[in-house]
Amino acid sequence: MPGSSERLRNAMNIQANPTLTAAETALIDAFAARLSELPGDAAVMLRRDEAVERIKAGLPNRRVEAWHYTDLRRLLATVPPFDPAGDARPLSPLVEGSAVLPLLNGTATAAPVTVEGVAVEALPDLLADGRYAPALALAERDDAVGAINAAFVADGRAVEVAEGAEIARPIEVQNVVGAGQSHVRLPVRVGANARVTLVERQAGAAGGFATSVSSLTVGEGAEVLWVIVQERAADAAYLGQFNATIAKGGRLTLFFMNIGGKLVRQEVKVTAEGEACEFRLRGVNLLAGETHCDVTMVLDHLGYGATSTEVVRNIVLDRAHGVFQGQIRVAREAQKTDAKMACNTLLLSDEGEFSTKPELEIFADDVACGHGATVAEIDADHLFYLMARGIPEKEARGLLVKAFLAEVIEELDDEALVTALEERLNDWFAEHG
Amino acid sequence: MLEIRNLHARIAEDGTEIIRGLNLTVKAGEVAAIMGPNGSGKSTLSYILAGREDYEVTEGEILYNGESILEMDPAERAAKGIFLAFQYPMEIPGVATMEFLKVAMNSQRKARGEEPLKVPDFLKRVREATGSLQMNMDMLKRPLNVGFSGGEKKRAEILQMKLLEPRLCVLDETDSGLDIDALKVVADGVNALRAPDRAIVIITHYQRLLDYIVPDTVHVLYRGQVVKTGDKGLALELEKNGYAGVVGEAA
Numbered sequence: 001m002p003g004s005s006e007r008l009r010n011a012m013n014i015q016a017n018p019t020l021t022a023a024e025t026a027l028i029d030a031f032a033a034r035l036s037e038l039p040g041d042a043a044v045m046l047r048r049d050e051a052v053e054r055i056k057a058g059l060p061n062r063r064v065e066a067w068h069y070t071d072l073r074r075l076l077a078t079v080p081p082f083d084p085a086g087d088a089r090p091l092s093p094l095v096e097g098s099a100v101l102p103l104l105n106g107t108a109t110a111a112p113v114t115v116e117g118v119a120v121e122a123l124p125d126l127l128a129d130g131r132y133a134p135a136l137a138l139a140e141r142d143d144a145v146g147a148i149n150a151a152f153v154a155d156g157r158a159v160e161v162a163e164g165a166e167i168a169r170p171i172e173v174q175n176v177v178g179a180g181q182s183h184v185r186l187p188v189r190v191g192a193n194a195r196v197t198l199v200e201r202q203a204g205a206a207g208g209f210a211t212s213v214s215s216l217t218v219g220e221g222a223e224v225l226w227v228i229v230q231e232r233a234a235d236a237a238y239l240g241q242f243n244a245t246i247a248k249g250g251r252l253t254l255f256f257m258n259i260g261g262k263l264v265r266q267e268v269k270v271t272a273e274g275e276a277c278e279f280r281l282r283g284v285n286l287l288a289g290e291t292h293c294d295v296t297m298v299l300d301h302l303g304y305g306a307t308s309t310e311v312v313r314n315i316v317l318d319r320a321h322g323v324f325q326g327q328i329r330v331a332r333e334a335q336k337t338d339a340k341m342a343c344n345t346l347l348l349s350d351e352g353e354f355s356t357k358p359e360l361e362i363f364a365d366d367v368a369c370g371h372g373a374t375v376a377e378i379d380a381d382h383l384f385y386l387m388a389r390g391i392p393e394k395e396a397r398g399l400l401v402k403a404f405l406a407e408v409i410e411e412l413d414d415e416a417l418v419t420a421l422e423e424r425l426n427d428w429f430a431e432h433g
Numbered sequence: 434m435l436e437i438r439n440l441h442a443r444i445a446e447d448g449t450e451i452i453r454g455l456n457l458t459v460k461a462g463e464v465a466a467i468m469g470p471n472g473s474g475k476s477t478l479s480y481i482l483a484g485r486e487d488y489e490v491t492e493g494e495i496l497y498n499g500e501s502i503l504e505m506d507p508a509e510r511a512a513k514g515i516f517l518a519f520q521y522p523m524e525i526p527g528v529a530t531m532e533f534l535k536v537a538m539n540s541q542r543k544a545r546g547e548e549p550l551k552v553p554d555f556l557k558r559v560r561e562a563t564g565s566l567q568m569n570m571d572m573l574k575r576p577l578n579v580g581f582s583g584g585e586k587k588r589a590e591i592l593q594m595k596l597l598e599p600r601l602c603v604l605d606e607t608d609s610g611l612d613i614d615a616l617k618v619v620a621d622g623v624n625a626l627r628a629p630d631r632a633i634v635i636i637t638h639y640q641r642l643l644d645y646i647v648p649d650t651v652h653v654l655y656r657g658q659v660v661k662t663g664d665k666g667l668a669l670e671l672e673k674n675g676y677a678g679v680v681g682e683a684a
Contacts, residue, residue, distance in 0.1 A: 380486070381523050382523055382525050384483075384486070384507060385519070385522070385523045385525065386525070386528075386537075387506065387507035387511070388483045388485075388507045388508075388510075388517055388519075389511055389540075389593060389597065390512045390540045390541035391508055391537055391540045392508045392540060392544075393508060395536070395540065396508070399533075399536065400525070400527075400528070402527070403528045404527060407576075410527075
């Protein structure tokens with residue numbers, strides 16, 4: 001029988017990873033090298049130090065529950081060096097006429113466009129005077145995305161939408177990275193009864209590594225549509241985190257489309273805080289090649305009578321691996337919660353894989369919560385019907401796969417956005433047949 | 434136009450034989466009714482003509498304009514001019530009806546080496562066809578057959594038939610689930626398609642539809658075979674005496 005001190009040592013050995021991976025070493029070294037350039041007052045730098053300690057303790061592996069299907073330690077084997085001069089150019093916006101905020105290789109390049117009712121601040125200012133320090137605090141031990149980002153974040157935009165403002169133009173943030181690294185933050189506050197659409201583009205060239213953390217506050221009665229389009233190069237790594245809190249009567253629709261990347265983790269952490277607020281998550285994952293794409297959602301229902309619906313649709317080709325983890329936690333006070341979650345996958349290759357993990361944790365007794373997950377192939381009856389009208393098999397299959405995804409996209413109540421997203425869909429199919 | 438010789442077919446999955454030595458000839462310009470009790474193989478025959486993979490032809494031949502169609506997939510058969518109006522048209526969420534019509538029409542044109550339709554020409558054809566079927570164009574913006582009533586689905590089938598202009602039309606229990614007004618509209622739609630170079634095969638359990646689409650020939654299907662052939666009088670006889678008499682005669 002080992003003594004208690006020995007048991008303790010063994011327990012600690014599980015936490016402390018004696019050998020760091022190439023990626024962990026590179027991140028730690030890069031932090032030391034960049035320390036003098038990173039913006040921030042003493043409070044911010046303290047947060048950065050704490051974040052680097054997390055990296056030193058080792059990136060999460062599959063034994064950490066939240067990372068069970070995405071062994072970050074193994075999958076993020078290396079990271080590229082920072083390359084501020086890398087090839088990263090602004091994109092044409094998803095919807096014409098959008099107010100664009102470009103972040104190229106992790107740096108805001110242009111003065112923000114002025115939109116009435118919207119105030120934009122540069123993140124370095126908030127870091128320099130420490131106003132942003134509290135936001136860099138890491139809560140959960142398994143928050144690796146937050147940790148890497150907090151250590152390195154050097155730029156971003158803080159957006160504030162005035163109370164009652166109705167912003168007609170979408171605001172589009174473009175996070176484009178070349179072959180180097182980019183770590184940005186995007187805090188957004190939407191005032192009471194305001195309405196706004198935000199588009200978050202995550203794009204970039206071969207080999208890049210990027211993290212992006214956004215935190216949104218939806219004010220009372222406000223209505224926000226937030227669209228994430230992740231279209232990175234096929235060998236790029238991307239870790240994203242979307243945090244939101246919704247106040248009383250507020251409505252948030254988060255739409256995501258993952259169409260690129262080699263290693264992708266998109267975290268969604270939402271708190272339905274206010275009474276009768278509403279959260280909708282709609283997303284499509286188009287997975288091909290060697291992509292590993294993980295969408296992990298944690299939704300906390302705190303407010304009375306709030307509703308949430310989540311619909312995620314995936315198609316898997318080649319040797320791609322997709323993951324959807326959806327956790328809904330309903331607090332004791334959150335009576336009359338109505339929460340429904342669905343994850344449907346079309347598996348179009350024998351070597352593809354999709355892992356789904358729905359979780360409901362309910363502490364209130366008067367709620368309606370449900371979840372469903374399906375993995376299927378193309379419906380043979382539907383295929384026969386289309387072919388019986390003269391549509392050749394390949395085209396008929398394509399139509400059905402697109403239809404499966406378009407159903408989710410078309411729920412968005414914005415014609416210009418729907419058209420733009422469907423064009424992306426068509427481009428992707430043209431590329432992947 | 435259509436010649437079926439000693440056709441034997443079974444359900445691919447479990448090997449149950451459904452069609453057992455069926456012979457049938459339908460000439461261009463002819464309207465043929467195929468009648469029979471439940472389980473006689475009527476719907477199976479329609480699916481086999483359209484090329485559904487759930488059935489396996491083990492013996493015999495289907496010739497369409499003298500050419501065997503057994504090796505053709507459903508899309509090839511459709512492009513050659515064979516059309517099946519489904520008994521239960523499938524609901525396909527996410528595929529807008531209008532888009533579906535355009536893709537179907539242009540796929541068939543492409544297979545025949547014709548240019549795709551220009552948008553105004555396509556719209557004009559759709560508008561004309563919907564008008565004659567008393568259909569609302571707004572319906573076509575909806576996903577294919579999703580939320581359509583039984584009658585709307587059948588009308589949508591006839592609309593597709595009008596637009597695709599097939600040479601051989603097979604209508605599987607088109608009258609089921611239709612009230613009398615809808616039945617008249619659908620029958621008018623079919624009658625308008627009668628032409629010297631087109632054959633129409635109407636599969637039905639009841640004689641009712643044949644009051645509105647008067648057939649040239651009537652064939653009684655029983656246990657996977659055509660057991661009796663006659664003119665429209667045969668349908669009336671069936672209505673009066675039931676299948677038992679005819680089938681008993683054959684057995």
